[in-house]
Amino acid sequence: MKDGLKSILGGKLSPHELEQLNRSYEIVGDIAIFKISDNVKFLSPVIAQAIMYFHKQVKTVLRQTGGVSGDFRLRRFEWIAGEGKTETRHKEFGCVFRVDLEKCYFSPRLAFERMRVARLAQQDEVAVNMFAGVGVFSVLMAKHSHVKKVYSIDMNPDAILYMKENIRLNTLQDEVIPILGCQTDHNGEA
Numbered sequence: 001m002k003d004g005l006k007s008i009l010g011g012k013l014s015p016h017e018l019e020q021l022n023r024s025y026e027i028v029g030d031i032a033i034f035k036i037s038d039n040v041k042f043l044s045p046v047i048a049q050a051i052m053y054f055h056k057q058v059k060t061v062l063r064q065t066g067g068v069s070g071d072f073r074l075r076r077f078e079w080i081a082g083e084g085k086t087e088t089r090h091k092e093f094g095c096v097f098r099v100d101l102e103k104c105y106f107s108p109r110l111a112f113e114r115m116r117v118a119r120l121a122q123q124d125e126v127a128v129n130m131f132a133g134v135g136v137f138s139v140l141m142a143k144h145s146h147v148k149k150v151y152s153i154d155m156n157p158d159a160i161l162y163m164k165e166n167i168r169l170n171t172l173q174d175e176v177i178p179i180l181g182c183q184t185d186h187n188g189e190a
Helices: 003-010 015-020 038-054 108-120 136-145 157-169
Strands: 026-028 031-034 060-064 077-082 087-092 095-100 126-129 149-154 176-180
Touching (some): 003 038, 015 038, 026 108, 031 038, 038 077, 087 108, 095 136, 095 157, 136 149, 136 176, 149 157, 157 176
Parallel strands (some): 126 149, 149 176
Antiparallel strands (some): 026 031, 060 077, 087 095
């Protein structure tokens, strides 16, 4: 975890307990997410309070209880502190995104990669964003590279609903076209 957070927790946790903690956590909008193993999950409330102390904008703290899984690449969470919610508004490079972390995949750790890729697009190009999720790549590309159109495709119906909202929030209705893809069975049939 960050040095400041570790210093606060140092007075509350033993050196062995501090070693058990991951070094990082994520902040998405006003939600913080951290991971710790089940054998030290009893430390979760102390960690949550320390995060909320350092990050005054954080209103909810969640513990990630498993890895990314399933066709929609979702994560499971346990509420630890603050408001009992998984939906938030996240700002990234001048754009605003609504996301429900339990219903749609999103990671703030990809912010610089998203912007790097978005800037590769050329003005007036037509782009296709497969597995677009809530449309972050698509919105950034349309906003910062001024592409003509971005066809933004995902098979998660919840992600498409959030994508439509994100397109509206960033006033890109003419540039970003949301498309709900379909799932196929193992025989290739929809």
